[in-house]
Amino acid sequence: MAQELIIGLTEHRTFGNIFQAFLIEKKVSFYSIVKLVRMHDLPELNLNAFEEGLVKLTNQYSDEMLFKKFSKQKESSKFFQQLDQRLFQDHISPYIDKHMRQIAVLLMQQKTRLFFKQAKYSNLYDEDRIVVPEQFSRATFCFEKNEEATRYSLEIKHSQSKINILHKNLTIVTSQPCSFVWQNRLYLFRHISAKKLVPFLTKEFIAIPKAVEEKYFETFILSTIREYPVRAIGFSIEEHDSDKHPLLSLEPNLKLEPVFIPKFKYGDTEYLANSKSSVFVHLTKANNQYSFQKYNRDENWERQQIQLLKQLGLKEKDGCLFPKQVELLDDTDRLFEMLAWLTKNKEKLAGHGFELQQNQFEKRYSTDTQDLQVEIKTSEDWFDIYAKVRFGEYEIPFIKLKRNILSGIREFELPNGEIAILPKEWFTQYEDILPFAKQDGQALKLKKYHYQLLQKRLKGIDKSFFQRLDKIGKTASEPITVPANIQAKLRAYQEEGFSWMYHLYEHQFGGCLADDMGLGKTLQTLTLLLKLKRMKRQIMVADPTEPDDQLNIFSEEKSEKEHGQAASLIVMPTSLIHNWENEIKKFTPSLKAYKHVGIQRKKSLNLKGILSYYDIILTTYGTVRNDYELLKEQEFFYLILDESQNIKNSGSKTYQTISKLKAKHRLVLTGTPIENSLSDLWSQINFLNKGLLGNQAYFKREFITPIEKKNDQEKQEKLQTLIRPFVLRRKKEQVARDLPALTEQIRYCGMSKEQKTSYEKEKSIIRNNILQNIEKDGMDKSAIVILQGLTKLRQLANHPSMLNDDSEAESGKFDEIYRSLKSLMAENHKVLIFSSFVKHLELIKEKIESENWKYSLLTGRTTNRSQVIKNFQEDPANRIFLISLKAGGVGLNLTSADYVFIIDPWWNPAAENQAINRAHRIGQNKKVFVYRFITEGSIEEKIQLLKERKSSLAEKFVNSNNPFQAVTQKEIINLFN
Template identity: 45%
Template sequence: MDKFIVVLTKNRHLGMLAVPYLAEDLADSSSLTLNEKVNTENPVCHGYDFSAKELDLLKTLNKLSDRYLFRLFSKDDSIKAFYDNLDQNNFEKFIRPHIEKYMSVCFDKLAKCPQVPIYFKDSGYSNLYKSDVISIYEKDVEPVFYFDLTGDGLDYSLKLKLAKGDLALTHKKPIIITHSPCTLLIREKLYRIPGTDSKKFLPFFEKKHIKVAWRSVPKYMDTFVTNAIKNHHVVASGFTINEDDTRPTASLWLERDITHLTVLVLKFKYAQKEYLANSHSGVAVQLNHQNNKPGYDNYVFTKYQRDITWENSIVNLLTSLGLKQRSGAQFVPYEESETAETTVSIVSWLQENRNTLHKKGVPVIQKKLDSKYFIGDFSCHFESVKKSDWFDLQMRVKVGEFEIPFMKLRKCIINGINEYHLPNEQIFIIPQEWFTKYGDILTYAEEKDGKIRLSRMRYGLLDHPTDQKYTDIKSISSQSDIPVPASLNATLRSYQLQGYKWMHYLHENNFGGILADDMGLGKTLQTITLLLKIYERHGLKPNETRPPQQINLFEPSTIEGFNTSALPTSLIAMPTSLIHNWLSEFKKFAPSLKVYIYTGANRLKSKEIGRIIRHYHVVLTSYGIVRNDIEYLQHYKFHYFILDESQYIKNPGSKIYQAITQINCHKKIALTGTPIENALTDLWAQMNFVNKGLLGGLSFFKRQFVTPISKANSEEQEEKLQRLISPFILRRTKDKVATELPPISEQVVYCDMTKEQKKIYESEKSGIRNELLKTFENQSTDKSTFLALQGLTRLRQMANHPRLVDAEYKGESGKFNLIINNLKSIVQEKHKVLVFSSFVKDLELIEEVLLKQKINYSKLTGSTKNRQQVVDYFEKTNDCRIFLISLKAGGVGLNLISADYVFMLNPWWNPAAEAQAINRAHRIGQTKSVFVYRFISTGSIEEKIKKMQEHKSELADTFINSNNPFKNLDETEIKALFL
């Protein structure tokens, strides 16, 4: 029956190897029959029942197989080529060390697996004899050195330390199985000697001892004997070896490494002997050479057993305090890279941990650097004293025995200079905490009359302002008792009341602010409330109202009035398309405020414009007018200058921005739903408008905030910027105030027609009116009503976009442009919108733009076949945020609760049908507030219909109850629509 054996034999290419075999042991034979070499990669192929230990042993032996070595070390095509091209240098350097490593592992496993016999096969014999069986000494063996020092010199020998006595090697014909670590075969016994190579034993194979001449003894004692005592057992004669239990000490040395970077080097000292922390020896040895006898040298060795447990506790202490072991005994702060200059961080670490190091008895030694750094006690006392418009900043810094002048320290912190030279030539490293805590304060502060001052609008940089007024503006303002003007024709919701109080608080403290509420939360109403409050406080009578106006939908209204308050007029600039909306809101919510519209080709262009506008409380104008007429407007000092959609001034280099900065005013407010459209400089432009200088100059802002935040994702600078602007910007999104909102909010958006649109519209309207007058003279009322209905439809289409009527029209549409811009904002803010139109062609024009700009959308018209699929796509696809719907096709039968905006592009004959369309989003299951926007082209039939609905209830009833708006109108009423 086969048995599993391991054979030690010499391979002519690879040297001594351990090879596994399956062998047959015949009772009547003195030799073994080697049936086959075991396939170490797939031992189960032999059908032999290997035990778990044997299989584990085979995994190790596999690393010694020809195939494994070939794959690991050869680039040749075959094993034969591998052996033929074997380079001796590479073999000794790489292959043999690999073999000896796994031979040693193999012997360790064989020592624990006695059921596997081991045989030594001499390469000179072809047979393997049973008598060649060997065993492994059960434990690792250590060498023991015998030294005998006499007047003639030094004799020494080397033996193996065994349990029953030391074993000499001489004349026992040892066979070296592995060189490093050394494994020796001596008389059928295998001895494993880790930590020692075979070279030490070779001289003693043939002779008992080695003689060292007297002249070489001093050097030999200082090197070889010292190392032997340190690393091995030694039996000495003629000199003394003492054991010492002196307690060690540790020290940190501030030095430079070979790359000239500053490091901390940890050293341990035993009596007079000092060791680097990465020294691997567990024993320290010190030699004292004394001449106390004539002609005879007396050598005394002191052996210190190193306390590795204690040394590791020191290393663990340093790592727990934030150091990492970088190279051997070198330590640097944990966050430092391999190539970063570390002086500042190391000295800062030493300052921070100096007390802990002192308690643990670890001194810091500075001897090898050009400069000496201060490591001691220091303090900083900082306080701010409130004055009228600024804070006086006071800082007292003490470093050791020295007091540092505040002005000099400020320059260091502002310029990022960490090192400050003390009078005693030591260098004080300014703590990084001071740069973080005081850097922004000192950066924005100013030197004046030998003092450091900080503008009060930058109070947010102070941790604890000394005046309660300068704490949290938003919190303080929300608690203030500022009643809403009694004459306001509106009830403010809680978040609108908070916004009003916040703006009023800024007003009282002469700050500017940015109201950046989400689209549809009532920024206009909050601003009107503030203006009404201010003007009422200064003389406006709450019961002042405008005289009745003659309704004329085709010409802008001129509102007459007189500013009876003691305040100058306020100016509000906005995109042209919003002017009529603001006018409507003033009339609706604050009719006592007199409003002047400063637009149009017939506006007064004169430096004397102030003589007219001073009679009004509010002037409404556009950004374009401000830009074009700044030479006139800059001569009047307004009370408030308010910007709506203030992102229009986001480019500081634009003419609009340059113009608005020239407007003379007492106070400023900016309104926007998107304070940052493209970059952080958008925010700078708007904040610099309301609070000039708060964020520094543009180049400073880019360097201080834009680059660190946009390119380096600096959370620290982002937090600093938030602290600066937070008091002066208020932003609420619909999600945050949803519980405060009504179930639905509706708003009319007035849109000015472009010049080309207005021209073609007026021409079309004139033609319809003339044709209609002829029809009323010559045809029946029914015929005239039909023509009026056709004409009304064409004008409604042209109010949306003339291309709905004339495919060759190349111009633009004011309403269409505004709709597209609003759609982009909604997509950018990640909302969803339903876009309803009476005209499919209207939706197709929008579709063209969305396709060009690669904006995802859904579309539902009367020709849509897969209605449910289109609806599901909109409801379930996150990046599909626009749903184009024709009123007739989508007014009923749809559940679209993922949308929270509804756009009505043109007035529908029956408002009830509009309500049904709106209810597609505003229905059970909707969790978001729904905002409805009705787009009306100013100066068009759309505005005429809306105003007639407001002022004539019977006409409103007509539109509510019928799809034919002319059913109950007489000839005079129909003609009035086209005048």
């Protein structure tokens, strides 16, 4: 027999009427139920897709499924016996109702038959069949209002027939939406709830009391008109299809995040874009007359408006819109970006009819277009920046935004009380400029040495001006002719350094020449001063340091023009005075130099005359501090600081006094512009170009903390941009192609005051002893006494402590060795230090250890020579090797070093050459610098002069059994004078 799948409407013991799937067989006059169909039966049955769908839906609310979904108990019987009514009403019943509705709709679409199925019987009859229509029934609410009352009824139609449900015995099948069975026919509605229908089973109409009539119109009747067909008598319902426009509201969402809420305005009422209703209704009341305006939503038009917003860069989420890039921003930045989007797209939105709103914010934000106009004029030392901003109808001087930009505050209040949000790019473009700009009325004045800041950020400046300034940082682009009378051949990098300084001079900028030690900073500087030397008036023939009528020649009443160019003041450590003096004589003999140093210096001299007669005044940092009152009133041509790290402490008296000296131009020389901290750099740059890096507090906040503590790359680049034109730094490796394989220099060192006193006293005693010995025993037998005397004086020239352990006297040579070492350590070079006195090496070792510098030591007492050498050669951090001449003159390969210090030169050049060859030998790939440290005014300097005059003297002195046979008695005596 053929079997058929049907749906039975049967009564569940707990849940009331439910649909179930049954398999039936046709008997003669009835149908017999074969089985209740479950999910596990499907593989055995030959059902179509619709039928399988019905079975699956009925099984969604089987006892097993409901127990599994809604119960936490272990036994299903207890769950149904003790069923919680609230759980049933709030959750289970709606769940069943939803699936029942789906089954009823499917039955309308296919031929599966529906029967009443009594719970206790297993047979069905044709009389039990329920007809399922192919279309929905309609319910219309009928409202009638008159002077006495308002009442309403429900009119139900199926097709064209009215159905009267008053006092009818209906079987409710589903509640939301409603469906019921009457007279073996199923009636389904699209929207109406069974709760709306049930009252009319017992009443023909429902009366609305007059007292609550207005509330009913505002709530129940309004919602009924929106959701259902309504027929009205006594008030009007007007339906509209146009009169609409879009809105975009900026407001906080439930998480208090700023978002755009899309809305649509139909008539005078606004509706959310994500509203589920397809109809909008608005009520008006006038003279006790009610009128409803009903708008059918134009969903196609609404989608077009939302699509337009997305095309303009908005993203949709949870019914809200926002620019795609704002999701990761905090609420404040998010709000600002959204306002920027509004400002950018305001005209386009207006063109498409959008109304813009701001809701639930404490402030009202401006979305007017912002326009910044900048005009820049150049004067001798300044850029004058005239800038104004237009916010809609308001024009604001840009200077009024200075506090906002420097403080990072993007909100700016306009005259009408609205808040304008300053664009982020303004902060990027101008926050670097404003800290350095001074206010002048409604304009900003910026020093010309900040041209790098303007060049990249502001438009409207004469580009040729910047092209001229660019020569500063591009020394090779336009070389300057070296003066013909310079007594030296400058190397290529030295010519570039000289050209760079000259370009700085042309633009009246200060500069820092920061070449590595030994690259000729002194020579480059002297070349500049020689290039800029001016002719003095012919009348100026006398040296103003001489007493003869100098006040008449250099009258204070003569004008600066008559005096010509003033002298340049060069300030340096005491130990460098002699070197500068020698370099001037050697390279630029036409430059007249005056030394203003020492206790014998004239403190009441006619400085005006000095400035006019001389080209260069050499002095020391200590002298400037002591003679500040004398120097402060004069204006020098150039103020040059050698070893300018001496002013790195901006709180020191040295910095304070030197910074106050007046000069047309400034220059500093140093191999180590930064020794400990970036604050070292600030002090030197601020001396050169005051204000270039802002004040100290700004520099610390803007650069020192971010760079030194956070390694902020952006701040590093910003600082480099600021200082790049004014700092020229060449390391030895960069200019190696221009250097000879070996460069030798003599570094003359002055004695300290106490050292000079001890030396002169000992020299007098030794001289008298030698004269007595020579007179008594002759030259040949006096050699021992002479050598002993020479050795004592050499030790005193090195350091007084070498003769007297208790001496607290300082040593000029020792200070200069330490200063040079400090520079090399800062530049990451390796250095060999040779001495013929182990005691001298020990003194230097103590200083090295106090600085925590890593070093090696090789003397005659060293037992592990190979390990000591390996440590120096292979450890990059080990950069100092102290070596005694006897222990290290031969047999060593120390090619990791590129500097050699001979700290107590003597007669024997062969021994020194052997020492130099420890570094300058096969395998060395670096250029080697050799420094010989000679104490000025000592036996060392006199021996050096003898060596230069008598080329064979050293050889005779070393190789002869009696070296004094090659030296006259007069020459010996002169050594001790």
